[in-house]
Amino acid sequence: MRLAIISDIHANLPALEAVLGEIEDADVDEVWCLGDVVGYGAQPDECATLVAERSGLCLVGNHDLAVLGELDVSAFSPAAAAAVRWTREVAKPSTIEFLSGLEPADESREVALYHASPRDPVWEYVLWPDQAAECIRVQAQRVSFIGHSHVALFFALADAGPRGEPDDARGAQAGAGTTLEVNRGRWLINPGSVGQPRDGDPRAAWLELDTDSWRASFHRVEYDIDRAADAIISTDLPEHLARRLYVGQ
Numbered sequence: 001m002r003l004a005i006i007s008d009i010h011a012n013l014p015a016l017e018a019v020l021g022e023i024e025d026a027d028v029d030e031v032w033c034l035g036d037v038v039g040y041g042a043q044p045d046e047c048a049t050l051v052a053e054r055s056g057l058c059l060v061g062n063h064d065l066a067v068l069g070e071l072d073v074s075a076f077s078p079a080a081a082a083a084v085r086w087t088r089e090v091a092k093p094s095t096i097e098f099l100s101g102l103e104p105a106d107e108s109r110e111v112a113l114y115h116a117s118p119r120d121p122v123w124e125y126v127l128w129p130d131q132a133a134e135c136i137r138v139q140a141q142r143v144s145f146i147g148h149s150h151v152a153l154f155f156a157l158a159d160a161g162p163r164g165e166p167d168d169a170r171g172a173q174a175g176a177g178t179t180l181e182v183n184r185g186r187w188l189i190n191p192g193s194v195g196q197p198r199d200g201d202p203r204a205a206w207l208e209l210d211t212d213s214w215r216a217s218f219h220r221v222e223y224d225i226d227r228a229a230d231a232i233i234s235t236d237l238p239e240h241l242a243r244r245l246y247v248g249q
Helices: 013-026 044-054 062-067 078-090 093-100 129-138 225-233 240-246
Strands: 002-006 030-033 112-114 143-146 153-157 170-173 179-181 186-190 204-210 215-221
Touching: 002 013, 013 044, 013 204, 013 215, 013 225, 044 078, 044 093, 062 078, 062 093, 078 240, 129 143, 129 153, 129 170, 129 186, 225 240
Parallel strands: 002 030, 112 143, 143 186
Antiparallel strands: 002 204, 153 170, 153 186, 179 215, 204 215
């Protein structure tokens, strides 16, 4: 099976359209989304509709949960909290209904999927090898995918220790074109963010996984950032949410 893994769209319609266009050209079998369909960006309804139509599986992220009123925005940055409140005001009932039916993790597939981490599917940011090793210890499958941090990266563990506990994982950020052979060992992989990358590359991110060859390939896609930024500026959303799109931070 050939899968497209996407995450952290954050209501950025131009980025989502660009990614889905490239995915269509790649002729994958299914699209799986790791959550945070809304938040930050200006087009939550359009993004929710596209994800509902095009994805075979979608998780709920912390921003999605906050829009649903299931998380307290006091834990969010001021800009993120403002975006949650704005999204609550403008989102259509169909968007709320779609998000309400989602869960933050799915461990029923050949690979395990978590919005944030295997230990905490809603909140934990996995960015360091020692932290990743602890997460790999509890993940449900040999290969797992996470989102949430908006950074395209991977962690790998070749073997378990004598008690079945993993040693330190090795890991790195993954630039465009990075290909991983994940047929051996245990892996925790983040495809990066579609709508708000934070790894210094402003292009929209997605990942292709072939479960026959167990090869994972990271992709980046140019999109119309001006269009996404203008959509934010035309609303009551904080203006710096538009500016940050240009720098990938």
